Amino acid sequence: MSIRRLPEHLVNRIAAGEVVERPASALKELVENAIDAGAGRITVVLVDGGTARIEVVDDGCGMTPADMALALERHATSKLPDELIESVVTLGFRGEALPSIASVARLTIESRVRGQEGWSRIVDNGRVEREAPAALPPGTRVIVEDLFARVPARRKFLRSPRAEYAACLDVVRRLAMARPDIGFTIEHDGRRALSAMQVEDRPGRVATLTDRALADNSVAIDIERPVESGMLVLGGVASLPTYNRGIADHQYLFVNGRPVKDRLLMGAIRGAYAEMLPRDRHAVVALFLDVPTDQVDVNVHPAKTEVRFRDPAMVRGLIVSGLRRALDAAGHRSQRASDSALAMWQQETASPPGGEAGPRPQSRWDGEGTPQRLPLEDRSYASVSDARPTFFAAPPQARAEPAWTPPPQTSAFPMGVARGQVAKTYIVAEAEDGLVLVDQHAAHERLVLERMRAALVGGTIASQALLIPEVVELDEAGCDRLESRAAELSEFGLDLERFGPRAMLVRATPALLGQSDPKGLVTDLADELAAFDEALSLKERLDAVAGTMACHGSVRAGRILSVTEMNALLREMEITPHSGQCNHGRPTWVKLAHGDIEKLFGRK
Numbered sequence: 001m002s003i004r005r006l007p008e009h010l011v012n013r014i015a016a017g018e019v020v021e022r023p024a025s026a027l028k029e030l031v032e033n034a035i036d037a038g039a040g041r042i043t044v045v046l047v048d049g050g051t052a053r054i055e056v057v058d059d060g061c062g063m064t065p066a067d068m069a070l071a072l073e074r075h076a077t078s079k080l081p082d083e084l085i086e087s088v089v090t091l092g093f094r095g096e097a098l099p100s101i102a103s104v105a106r107l108t109i110e111s112r113v114r115g116q117e118g119w120s121r122i123v124d125n126g127r128v129e130r131e132a133p134a135a136l137p138p139g140t141r142v143i144v145e146d147l148f149a150r151v152p153a154r155r156k157f158l159r160s161p162r163a164e165y166a167a168c169l170d171v172v173r174r175l176a177m178a179r180p181d182i183g184f185t186i187e188h189d190g191r192r193a194l195s196a197m198q199v200e201d202r203p204g205r206v207a208t209l210t211d212r213a214l215a216d217n218s219v220a221i222d223i224e225r226p227v228e229s230g231m232l233v234l235g236g237v238a239s240l241p242t243y244n245r246g247i248a249d250h251q252y253l254f255v256n257g258r259p260v261k262d263r264l265l266m267g268a269i270r271g272a273y274a275e276m277l278p279r280d281r282h283a284v285v286a287l288f289l290d291v292p293t294d295q296v297d298v299n300v301h302p303a304k305t306e307v308r309f310r311d312p313a314m315v316r317g318l319i320v321s322g323l324r325r326a327l328d329a330a331g332h333r334s335q336r337a338s339d340s341a342l343a344m345w346q347q348e349t350a351s352p353p354g355g356e357a358g359p360r361p362q363s364r365w366d367g368e369g370t371p372q373r374l375p376l377e378d379r380s381y382a383s384v385s386d387a388r389p390t391f392f393a394a395p396p397q398a399r400a401e402p403a404w405t406p407p408p409q410t411s412a413f414p415m416g417v418a419r420g421q422v423a424k425t426y427i428v429a430e431a432e433d434g435l436v437l438v439d440q441h442a443a444h445e446r447l448v449l450e451r452m453r454a455a456l457v458g459g460t461i462a463s464q465a466l467l468i469p470e471v472v473e474l475d476e477a478g479c480d481r482l483e484s485r486a487a488e489l490s491e492f493g494l495d496l497e498r499f500g501p502r503a504m505l506v507r508a509t510p511a512l513l514g515q516s517d518p519k520g521l522v523t524d525l526a527d528e529l530a531a532f533d534e535a536l537s538l539k540e541r542l543d544a545v546a547g548t549m550a551c552h553g554s555v556r557a558g559r560i561l562s563v564t565e566m567n568a569l570l571r572e573m574e575i576t577p578h579s580g581q582c583n584h585g586r587p588t589w590v591k592l593a594h595g596d597i598e599k600l601f602g603r604k
């Protein structure tokens with residue numbers, strides 16, 4: 001078989017295979033071009049999720065007719081004035097996007113440089129169809145129609161217009177987040193889907209483009225670290241661990257203003273939240289990393305969504321320590337009772353279930369046809385007959401401090417003063433500004449974990465010998481794993497040794513855990529170790545190990561606590577970092593502010 005040089009249109013189509021995977025990737029290239037052209041406003045119009053039509057209009061520098069012809073040629077770019085790819089500051093630099101898109105769709109470009117005539121050019125699947133003068137304001141308008149209409153193999157892989165639209169929206173949202181100084185609008189099937197005005201600051205833009213609740217449930221990140229050629233700067237926002245999602249799609253990452261989905265960065269975020277979130281939950285972040293251009297190679301991925309750092313360990317370290325420090329500084333903050341949680345209280349009190357299981361609360365009518373909300377204390381009746389967790393159905397078991405206790409100095413204690421315990425599970429405390437409910441098990445587990453972390457920083461965790469060593473039977477693989485980590489586990493205060501092929505002998509457990517259950521602990525640890533990378537030391541997975549241990553050494557739900565114990569727990573929560581969420585990322589406490597309570601009673 002003889003070798004031949006491929007004709008240009010085939011070369012472009014092959015390149016398109018990498019660059020243009022779906023409507024969202026074509027859209028990304030077009031919006032990036034508009035940004036690189038210095039636009040102040042960018043308008044995107046989509047039809048059928050971009051599968052039928054994508055239109056991007058900008059008010060940037062525009063192109064002359066000659067430049068327009070060149071722009072459609074492969075490897076023609078205005079963005080590399082010299083040979084230095086390393087120092088590129090624009091989003092584009094390869095000169096590939098337009099010819100690639102033009103080879104797999106019908107592409108219309110109209111453009112005008114201020115003070116000159118406008119020009120248009122239509123290219124249909126690689127062939128120039130028409131060019132002519134065009135009337136338009138300064139800037140550029142690019143229309144992509146019928147993407148992949150002539151590439152059935154590709155068209156077949158497109159998802160539903162809805163899914164393609166979601167991907168398009170995500171692409172523009174990311175680019176818009178990076179550039180608050182540019183106004184963005186998106187219209188889909190004739191409907192305005194997103195509109196972001198030009199603003200001065202990133203936090204404002206991030207708030208516009210994400211869930212507004214993020215602002216109330218996040219910390220600001222702002223740190224820098226010097227390197228030879230300048231500074232690594234990390235800015236943005238990161239959610240409190242209690243504000244998390246089931247997928248990582250809500251992590252917005254930028255390197256030098258370029259949206260990326262970089263594995264190293266995502267791994268660093270996971271590391272920063274490791275012991276605060278279970279594996280299947282993800283923090284919400286918008287993080288902007290700015291590094292000197294010689295510290296990063298942006299030319300490593302066809303869609304330019306991954307980068308390579310010269311010193312990956314340093315970048316990872318910066319992110320992990322930066323996020324941790326900011327989250328530490330947030331102290332014991334937890335989530336405020338959300339509106340939906342409040343709504344549940346209201347619903348339950350407003351519509352008591354039927355049934356004969358107890359006195360029915362009286363609904364009072366306000367004469368306007370809406371039942372008034374019932375007093376909170378009626379909730380106990382409402383709960384008896386419905387399918388609430390069984391502890392509500394049990395005989396009354398709430399305890400309260402005697403009413404004659406002198407009024408506590410609530411102002412000195414942000415978590416409040418213990419007033420009682422409900423269902424042997426929740427502590428009720430009165431704070432200066434509202435009512436605090438604490439999940440005693442979750443909170444205590446968190447405190448134990450933080451104590452273990454602190455102890456490990458100072459060396460090893462003290463262990464407490466068992467009076468009679470306990471034999472724990474496990475499968476062989478589990479025993480092997482524990483045995484190979486025995487020396488490391490003893491630094492955590494757990495002393496064990498192999499006891500035959502399928503058993504371990506536990507001699508001592510971490511003193512911090514108090515009366516723990518060695519069997520449960522060792523069994524869980526064996527499982528935990530199976531998920532660990534063998535190359536990592538346990539100290540590197542400290543949080544997971546300590547988390548598993550803490551879970552076994554905590555006050556269980558269902559234990560009656562004395563008022564002194566409850567107050568001790570509250571005081572410790574106040575001074576312990578991260579005490580606002582349990583090791584699984586759920587809140588350890590919630591507060592009903594006085595205003596919230598007033599709302600419940602219709603006083604506001």
Ligand SMILES: Nc1ncnc2c1ncn2[C@@H]1O[C@H](COP(=O)(O)OP(=O)(O)OP(=O)(O)O)[C@@H](O)[C@H]1O
Binds near residue numbers: 034
């Ligand atoms: N909206 C626009 N306004 C002004 N000029 C543009 C616009 N879009 C494209 N161009 C010009 O066309 C050239 C080619 O664009 P194309 O997207 O194909 O390549 P690139 O942006 O240079 O690099 P990359 O392939 O990495 O995107 C650009 O270098 C730019 O000069």
Ligand SMILES: [Mg+2]
Binds near residue numbers: 097
């Ligand atoms: Mg480009």
